[in-house]
Amino acid sequence: xxxxxxxxxxxxxxxxxxxxxxxxxxxxxxxxxxxxxxxxxxxxxxxxxxxxxxxxxxxxxxxxxxxxxxxxxxxxxxxxxxxxxxxxxxxxxxxxxxxxxxxxxxxxxxxxxxxxxxxxxxxxxxxxxxxxxxxxxxxxxxxxxxxxxxxxxxxxxxxxxxxxxxxxxxxxxxx
Amino acid sequence: xxxxxxxxxxxxxxxxxxxxxxxxxxxxxxxxxxxxxxxxxxxxxxxxxxxxxxxxxxxxxxxxxxxxxxxxxxxxxxxxxxxxxxxxxxxxxxxxxxxxxxxxxxxxxx
Numbered sequence: 001x002x003x004x005x006x007x008x009x010x011x012x013x014x015x016x017x018x019x020x021x022x023x024x025x026x027x028x029x030x031x032x033x034x035x036x037x038x039x040x041x042x043x044x045x046x047x048x049x050x051x052x053x054x055x056x057x058x059x060x061x062x063x064x065x066x067x068x069x070x071x072x073x074x075x076x077x078x079x080x081x082x083x084x085x086x087x088x089x090x091x092x093x094x095x096x097x098x099x100x101x102x103x104x105x106x107x108x109x110x111x112x113x114x115x116x117x118x119x120x121x122x123x124x125x126x127x128x129x130x131x132x133x134x135x136x137x138x139x140x141x142x143x144x145x146x147x148x149x150x151x152x153x154x155x156x157x158x159x160x161x162x163x164x165x166x167x168x169x170x171x172x173x174x175x
Numbered sequence: 176x177x178x179x180x181x182x183x184x185x186x187x188x189x190x191x192x193x194x195x196x197x198x199x200x201x202x203x204x205x206x207x208x209x210x211x212x213x214x215x216x217x218x219x220x221x222x223x224x225x226x227x228x229x230x231x232x233x234x235x236x237x238x239x240x241x242x243x244x245x246x247x248x249x250x251x252x253x254x255x256x257x258x259x260x261x262x263x264x265x266x267x268x269x270x271x272x273x274x275x276x277x278x279x280x281x282x283x284x285x
Contacts, residue, residue: 053222066248069248073202073247074202074221076221098220099221099222100220101218101219101220101223102187102223104186105220105222105226109222173188
């Protein structure tokens with residue numbers, strides 16, 4: 001069984017998910033993830049659909065463990081976890097695999113992600129300020145500024161996505 | 176039960192979950208039951224179903240049954256859940272009645 005390692009960085013989980021499924025369609029299945037490092041294992045094409053979810057708690061929290069058990073009952077496999085993120089997959093021979101079937105739960109999830117972005121943004125703004133007044137690590141400030149700029153952009157798009165979902169929810173519960 | 180609980184409409188997911196839990200069922204059982212009952216129209220996705228079950232347990236409308244170790248977790252509707260479901264049923268009847276009256280649809284003979 002051949003495997004390959006790919007290094008990539010995604011700020012938007014939805015794009016990351018699309019990419020993982022493109023890889024799966026070509027027969028490369030994510031097996032392991034460590035911050036920007038993806039390990040794929042080769043197999044028959046299109047066997048699995050991948051989904052990425054941000055959990056409410058850390059993966060080793062009893063509530064997350066309870067959720068994982070629940071997912072296993074549904075034949076959904078936990079591929080790997082990283083911080084509060086979890087990579088899931090399900091056989092494509094089953095029904096199409098989605099994690100959310102109504103706008104409400106989708107909004108809930110997107111909102112959770114936006115909260116995480118806000119924390120990361122805040123930490124980076126603090127880092128920029130510290131570097132401004134204490135320029136020992138003056139190259140770091142560009143790194144932090146880049147994150148702040150990029151993240152603001154992603155957050156704006158994310159905010160619009162949530163607004164759209166909220167608009168849809170005022171009319172119907174689901175598609 | 177707060178007033179807000181009585182006034183708001185239940186989501187379709189919650190309505191069908193409550194309907195299915197007149198007898199103990201585990202997650203997958205609920206999903207299958209709802210799908211069959213609705214002729215494949217309502218398909219509860221895993222994340223949505225789990226979220227709904229957790230909030231229903233928090234509200235006390237359903238509860239996890241005593242289970243042996245290693246068995247799948249099962250849920251059942253509480254009396255409070257049943258009361259809430261009956262309220263919803265009446266609300267839905269009212270909706271249908273208004274719709275039929277306003278749209279000039281003949282009521283089917285019962």
